[in-house]
Amino acid sequence: MNATAMNLTGEPIAAKAETKKGEVLLAVENISLRFGGVKAITDVSFDIRKGEVRAIIGPNGAGKTSMLNCINGFYHPQEGQITYKGVRRPRVKPHQAAADGIARTFQNVALFKGMSTLDNIMTGRTLKMHRNFFWQALRHGPAMTEEIEHRKKVEDIIDFLQIQHIRKLPVGKLPYGLQKRVELGRALAMEPELLLLDEPMAGMNLEEKEDMCRFILDVNSEFGTTIALIEHDMGVVMDLSDRVVVLEYGRKIADGTPAEVKADQKVIDAYLGVAH
Amino acid sequence: MTDATLRPAPNLLANGWVKAALILAAIVAAAMVAAKLDGSGTAYKVFIDPFVQMVELPDLLVQTLWEGLVTGVLYALIALGFVLIFKASGVFNFAQGIMVVFAALTLVGLHEKGVPAFLAVILTLGVMFVLAVTIERMVLRPLVNQPDIILFMATFGITYFLIGFGESVFGGNPKQMIAEQLYLPKGAIDLNILGGRVSLQKIDIAAAVIASIMIAALALFFQYTRIGRALRAVADSHKAALSVGISLNQIWVIVWFTAGIVALITGIMWGARSDVSFALEIVALKALPVLILGGFTSIPGAIVGGLIIGIGEKLGEFYWGPLIGGGIESWLAYFIALGFLLFRPQGLFGDKIIERI
Numbered sequence: 011m012n013a014t015a016m017n018l019t020g021e022p023i024a025a026k027a028e029t030k031k032g033e034v035l036l037a038v039e040n041i042s043l044r045f046g047g048v049k050a051i052t053d054v055s056f057d058i059r060k061g062e063v064r065a066i067i068g069p070n071g072a073g074k075t076s077m078l079n080c081i082n083g084f085y086h087p088q089e090g091q092i093t094y095k096g097v098r099r100p101r102v103k104p105h106q107a108a109a110d111g112i113a114r115t116f117q118n119v120a121l122f123k124g125m126s127t128l129d130n131i132m133t134g135r136t137l138k139m140h141r142n143f144f145w146q147a148l149r150h151g152p153a154m155t156e157e158i159e160h161r162k163k164v165e166d167i168i169d170f171l172q173i174q175h176i177r178k179l180p181v182g183k184l185p186y187g188l189q190k191r192v193e194l195g196r197a198l199a200m201e202p203e204l205l206l207l208d209e210p211m212a213g214m215n216l217e218e219k220e221d222m223c224r225f226i227l228d229v230n231s232e233f234g235t236t237i238a239l240i241e242h243d244m245g246v247v248m249d250l251s252d253r254v255v256v257l258e259y260g261r262k263i264a265d266g267t268p269a270e271v272k273a274d275q276k277v278i279d280a281y282l283g284v285a286h
Numbered sequence: 287m288t289d290a291t292l293r294p295a296p297n298l299l300a301n302g303w304v305k306a307a308l309i310l311a312a313i314v315a316a317a318m319v320a321a322k323l324d325g326s327g328t329a330y331k332v333f334i335d336p337f338v339q340m341v342e343l344p345d346l347l348v349q350t351l352w353e354g355l356v357t358g359v360l361y362a363l364i365a366l367g368f369v370l371i372f373k374a375s376g377v378f379n380f381a382q383g384i385m386v387v388f389a390a391l392t393l394v395g396l397h398e399k400g401v402p403a404f405l406a407v408i409l410t411l412g413v414m415f416v417l418a419v420t421i422e423r424m425v426l427r428p429l430v431n432q433p434d435i436i437l438f439m440a441t442f443g444i445t446y447f448l449i450g451f452g453e454s455v456f457g458g459n460p461k462q463m464i465a466e467q468l469y470l471p472k473g474a475i476d477l478n479i480l481g482g483r484v485s486l487q488k489i490d491i492a493a494a495v496i497a498s499i500m501i502a503a504l505a506l507f508f509q510y511t512r513i514g515r516a517l518r519a520v521a522d523s524h525k526a527a528l529s530v531g532i533s534l535n536q537i538w539v540i541v542w543f544t545a546g547i548v549a550l551i552t553g554i555m556w557g558a559r560s561d562v563s564f565a566l567e568i569v570a571l572k573a574l575p576v577l578i579l580g581g582f583t584s585i586p587g588a589i590v591g592g593l594i595i596g597i598g599e600k601l602g603e604f605y606w607g608p609l610i611g612g613g614i615e616s617w618l619a620y621f622i623a624l625g626f627l628l629f630r631p632q633g634l635f636g637d638k639i640i641e642r643i
Contacts, residue, residue, distance in 0.1 A: 082529065105532060105534075108528070108529060113529070113530070116526065116529075120523045120525050120529070121523065122522035124522060124583070129518075133532070134530050136515070136530055137530070139512040157510075196530060197529075
């Protein structure tokens with residue numbers, strides 16, 4: 011867990027996976043999720059390979075966010091299983107998922123509003139700090155060294171995301187686009203292996219979207235972080251992602267490269283409606 | 287954001303402090319004029335006489351200030367218990383007062399059963415830990431992600447449970463705190479200063495010292511530790527805290543246990559000054575004006591608020607109380623708090639209330 015995301019390798023599992031970009035990091039098999047009588051997800055399977063950018067798209071209410079919530083343990087599907095790094099994980103808890111290297115952002119930004127940008131991103135280091143709280147409180151000895159080390163990592167992230175100027179501001183005051191960026195920063199501070207982004211560009215203007223796209227691509231190429239993202243902007247999805255899975259009414263209707271998915275008749279019907 | 291040269295001259299009145307100072311100055315001026323014009327001398331008694339007394343008998347003023355300071359520190363201790371839980375869960379814990387009583391009763395009760403004093407303290411801490419775990423399991427865990435008001439109501443439930451449970455185990459009679467067995471000092475120190483005698487109770491000095499240490503320790507804990515940061519995070523957003531790997535269950539046990547420790551120390555100190563009874567719970571409600579003054583999320587705020595309320599109360603009682611027949615100590619604090627709500631609803635040190643529309 012102390013090693014960076016770059017030099018950790020997922021263990022090879024499912025034989026069916028071709029290793030084009032890497033081994034399968036996370037496999038979702040026949041997942042069904044219900045809330046009472048409402049079927050949010052029905053029998054969906056797909057996989058996420060190490061090092062790729064995987065997009066999950068679909069019309070509103072297709073079950074995309076529910077899918078992310080299943081992956082990081084907010085929801086537990088009634089049927090099917092999720093295999094992460096070759097280990098089956100029934101009823102994993104969110105903080106365990108975080109400890110295993112799954113970080114995420116939220117559709118409606120979930121930041122710690124009263125805290126500064128810096129402190130928000132520092133919370134991402136929570137799991138990596140191990141020193142005794144007594145020494146931390148006194149800012150002394152090994153705890154101080156540790157704090158400096160983590161602070162440096164966080165400053166690197168702040169530089170990377172170009173948010174130096176808002177370092178000390180309480181995030182509740184920031185405009186939405188910047189909040190989204192801080193949220194990405196907090197997720198990056200966890201040095202995740204798998205980064206789940208829930209509509210990272212929702213509500214942004216063109217310029218902010220372009221910045222965010224660049225950050226996502228940089229994270230993917232520089233840190234080798236595997237990314238699963240939900241996005242509505244088709245242009246963005248086509249540019250960013252290596253493979254796309256399409257959901258509609260909780261079912262998978264297509265899975266493949268952006269070009270394949272774009273040409274798929276079912277996908278076109280789902281997005282544009284079908285003539286009856 | 288805008289060009290500095292285009293910015294209009296700063297509106298001084300927009301600054302709360304300037305506004306407050308101006309209002310204060312206006313009140314003072316009006317009072318002076320009234321005192322001059324008023325024939326019956328009422329205005330003189332209200333606005334001038336108390337200050338004349340303060341200057342003429344400085345030893346009495348010092349005594350009053352000291353009493354106020356000690357009460358203030360104890361208020362701050364109680365308020366601290368509230369702040370801890372409010373910071374970490376955004377909930378005003380109505381049960382903090384009864385936790386103080388419960389902790390003190392447990393300590394005295396154990397000692398009555400023949401347990402040595404310091405062992406009793408350790409056992410009481412154990413009981414507070416069990417209480418924290420129980421509350422987390424039975425009350426908080428099922429209510430994750432519920433609105434704050436639901437959690438607030440749940441603390442009412444905890445309060446009534448603890449009252450009933452405490453009375454059935456320890457009985458409803460007031461008990462004597464085991465101050466002597468805990469080596470808390472007794473008696474008073476008399477100082478001859480300013481042409482008079484000022485008497486300081488040793489127990490009050492001890493209370494002030496212990497409370498200060500406690501407050502400093504908690505402030506460091508919150509500000510600089512990983513857990514402290516996690517506590518603040520949990521208060522803002524449950525799901526975001528979970529997503530960065532903070533375990534809500536663990537945090538809640540820690541914070542309720544810490545509040546339990548604070549409750550025990552508060553119970554010992556208050557108990558040593560009066561006695562241990564369920565009436566202490568009402569005293570604990572004095573923390574409410576303290577929190578309104580200092581801000582619900584600020585540890586320094588709890589201290590300063592406690593001191594202002596404590597000292598304000600004693601000064602008011604001693605110098606202005608006789609004018610209306612005394613007894614203003616019991617409501618003056620709420621009155622001060624009301625004034626604060628009008629001008630600074632987040633308190634002196636509270637987090638700014640930020641709402642983007």
